[in-house]
Structure formats: C-alpha cells, structure tokens
Amino acid sequence: MNSVDQDIVHGLEGVMVCGTRLSHYDGPNGTFVLRGGADIRDVAGRMSFEDVIEHLWPDPDASFSKGSPGVAHRLHECSQLTPAAVDLLARTPVDGDAIDVLKAALAVDALEKSSSRDLSVNGAFELTAGLATAAARLARRRAGQPPVEPRPGLGFAANFLYMSTGAPPDDRQVRCLETYLVVMAEHGLNPSTFSACVTASTGSDLCSAVVAAMGTLKGPAHGGAVGEAWAMVNDAMSGSAEQVVRGRLAANRLLPGFGHREYRVYDPRAKIFRDLCRTENPAYFRTAQEIEAVALPQLAERGVGRTISVNVDFYAGGVLAAAGIAPELFTSCFAMARIVGWCAHALEYVDSGGRLISPTSKWLG
Numbered sequence: 001m002n003s004v005d006q007d008i009v010h011g012l013e014g015v016m017v018c019g020t021r022l023s024h025y026d027g028p029n030g031t032f033v034l035r036g037g038a039d040i041r042d043v044a045g046r047m048s049f050e051d052v053i054e055h056l057w058p059d060p061d062a063s064f065s066k067g068s069p070g071v072a073h074r075l076h077e078c079s080q081l082t083p084a085a086v087d088l089l090a091r092t093p094v095d096g097d098a099i100d101v102l103k104a105a106l107a108v109d110a111l112e113k114s115s116s117r118d119l120s121v122n123g124a125f126e127l128t129a130g131l132a133t134a135a136a137r138l139a140r141r142r143a144g145q146p147p148v149e150p151r152p153g154l155g156f157a158a159n160f161l162y163m164s165t166g167a168p169p170d171d172r173q174v175r176c177l178e179t180y181l182v183v184m185a186e187h188g189l190n191p192s193t194f195s196a197c198v199t200a201s202t203g204s205d206l207c208s209a210v211v212a213a214m215g216t217l218k219g220p221a222h223g224g225a226v227g228e229a230w231a232m233v234n235d236a237m238s239g240s241a242e243q244v245v246r247g248r249l250a251a252n253r254l255l256p257g258f259g260h261r262e263y264r265v266y267d268p269r270a271k272i273f274r275d276l277c278r279t280e281n282p283a284y285f286r287t288a289q290e291i292e293a294v295a296l297p298q299l300a301e302r303g304v305g306r307t308i309s310v311n312v313d314f315y316a317g318g319v320l321a322a323a324g325i326a327p328e329l330f331t332s333c334f335a336m337a338r339i340v341g342w343c344a345h346a347l348e349y350v351d352s353g354g355r356l357i358s359p360t361s362k363w364l365g
C-alpha cells in the first residue's frame with residue numbers, strides 16, 4: 001500500500017454509509033436474513049414474491065393489511081404501460097441490450113406516472129409492475145410475437161411467464177422463477193442499490209433512482225455475471241470443464257459466478273439455486289459441479305489472498321433457463337427482482353434523514 005492508498009478506501013470496501021432494517025448478510029459465515037431475521041433459506045420456497053414486497057416495503061396507507069393478495073392486486077393495477085412506453089418498446093432496435101431498452105422504457109413510462117415526480121411506495125408499485133410488463137413485451141418482440149396483455153388472477157411470476165409466452169406456464173417453471181425472484185429481491189447495499197440510494201439522496205424521484213440502479217446492475221461484475229456464468233457452463237457442456245476454466249484463468253479472465261465482496265464462503269443463495277438446478281436443470285447442475293471441482297482449487301492455488309467461492313450468479317442461469325427465460329433476458333429478470341430492494345432502500349434512506357451522499361477524492365496533482 002503506498003501513501004496515497006492510506007487515505008483511500010478502494011471500492012468503498014467495509015465503509016458503512018447508513019443503517020438498515022431491510023436485510024443483513026454475514027460474509028464470513030455465509031448467512032443472509034431479511035427484515036426481522038427471516039433466513040433466506042426459509043424464505044425461498046415459502047414466501048411468494050408478493051410476500052417479500054409486503055415484508056420489505058413501507059405501507060403508509062395500510063393497504064397491504066389484507067396480506068399478499070393486496071400487493072398482488074396493486075401490482076396488477078399498475079401493470080399497464082403508457083402508450084408512449086408501448087410505442088418505444090415497439091421501435092427500439094430488436095437486438096439492443098435488454099437492460100438499455102428497459103431503462104428507456106421505464107423512464108418514458110414514468111413521465112406520466114407518480115414515480116417520475118416523487119419517492120413513494122405508489123411509485124415502487126408502478127415501476128415494479130411496469131418493468132415486468134416491459135420485459136415481457138421485449139421477450140415477445142424478440143421472439144417475433146405480438147404482445148400479450150397481463151392476466152388478472154395470476155401471481156407476479158406466473159403472469160410474467162404468461163405475458164412472455166402467451167401460454168399458461170407450468171407449475172415447475174413458476175416455482176423456478178418465483179424462487180429466483182424471492183431470493184434476488186434484496187441483498188443489502190450492493191452496487192446497484194447503492195446507486196439507487198445516491199440518486200434518491202439528491203432529492204431526485206424514484207424512477208431516476210431505479211434507472212440509475214439498472215445501469216449499475218448491467219455490468220459483468222454485478223448483474224451481467226448471470227449470463228456470462230450461464231455461457232461458461234454451456235461452453236463446458238460442449239467442451240470440458242477443465243479446458244474452459246484453465247483457458248479463462250490462463251487468459252487472465254475472471255470466472256463469472258465466483259467471488260464476492262462480502263461472502264468468503266459459499267454464497268447461501270447459490271446453495272438454494274444449486275439445489276433447485278439439481279432437480280429442475282440436471283444437465284446444467286452436472287456441468288456446473290464439474291466447473292466448481294476444477295475452479296475452486298485453481299482459484300485457491302492462484303494465491304489471490306482471499307477465499308473465492310461460488311456466488312449467487314453461478315447457478316442462477318440454470319434456474320432461469322428452467323423457468324423458460326431466454327439468456328438475453330437474465331439480467332432483466334435480476335432487475336425485476338432487485339427493484340424491490342432498490343425501492344425499499346431508497347425509501348428507507350430518505351425516510352431516515354437521507355443526507356446527501358457525496359464522498360470525496362484525493363487530489364493527486
């Protein structure tokens with residue numbers, strides 16, 4: 001470490017910028033709990049996505065009191081896009097990056113909604129429901145199919161699959177997507193959630209906070225890793241795990257789906273997805289296991305000074321593929337889940353004082 005480094009916390013590692021009641025991870029021990037101490041291993045498979053929203057978002061007008069049907073109803077009420085957003089989705093280049101298209105669609109959609117003007121739970125419903133409708137329209141357009149309108153009475157995950165395919169989804173696909181959305185909905189002050197909080201701290205609106213977070217999520221070190229990990233596993237299916245892992249490391253390329261800023265042991269969320277892949281996507285599971293067996297000793301041998309284990313994105317692609325999601329929409333599904341945490345943290349940060357987040361840099365001359 002040189003003298004400049006003594007004053008700089010690279011990557012803000014370990015820096016606490018606020019308090020939260022929304023969730024907590026214990027990196028060294030590999031545990032993760034939501035508000036009130038709900039262990040993610042118990043939450044997955046037991047709570048619906050709507051339940052997680054109810055658990056994490058503030059309820060200023062007590063409209064969640066009917067339980068998750070109240071949340072489901074509000075999501076459904078907010079699921080229509082404005083004509084301007086529909087028009088934009090029909091005109092953007094069909095092979096454009098999905099997150100870029102969805103950022104633009106949400107921003108245009110919000111122009112005529114409350115989420116473009118304030119920071120409120122109403123805006124969170126508009127953005128969460130609108131993002132799913134927009135992502136489903138994008139999936140339809142990429143498949144050369146006409147859009148499918150949201151269907152009342154279906155849960156959020158089932159409705160997304162229905163809007164994406166036009167057919168009633170089977171229970172196993174719904175279970176895969178629901179588990180994915182529940183597990184990914186919240187994870188502390190990760191980079192995209194921090195982006196949302198920075199934007200909210202300036203007094204900006206909730207749509208701007210979400211769009212900023214989406215741009216941050218897109219990077220391969222964050223939400224972009226799920227597609228890259230899926231591609232690596234697929235490369236190993238058609239070649240060999242040994243070749244793929246050694247080839248990437250020899251070329252000084254990171255292994256997607258490995259490493260985490262906080263977890264120094266197996267990511268607890270990755271275990272949930274690994275176990276789901278074992279039954280729902282056995283081919284992915286087998287090859288991913290082969291990669292793990294080669295990669296973990298290789299990473300340890302490289303002496304990078306830290307334990308690098310499997311992170312949540314390694315098996316996530318196997319779960320999403322089993323749900324019937326196309327790989328180019330994997331990161332969009334991540335956004336559809338994590339928007340819950342983005343909104344929850346932005347609202348919590350502002351409600352608890354919300355001082356402007358404005359760090360500083362060292363003058364290097």
Ligand SMILES: CC(C)(COP(=O)(O)OP(=O)(O)OC[C@H]1O[C@@H](n2cnc3c(N)ncnc32)[C@H](O)[C@@H]1OP(=O)(O)O)[C@@H](O)C(=O)NCCC(=O)NCCS
Nearest residue numbers: 220221222225254255256257258259260261304306311313
């Ligand atoms: C997640 C990630 C960004 C964490 O970054 P970080 O906290 O800055 O990483 P660390 O400080 O733990 O890295 C320590 C060392 O391990 C190496 N390392 C970390 N992850 C690695 C990986 N997946 N493959 C190979 N080497 C890796 C780093 O290059 C670094 O080596 P160096 O000191 O020689 O530069 C990083 O592990 C990564 O890019 N992983 C792959 C992408 C991914 O899966 N992202 C999703 C995260 S949930």
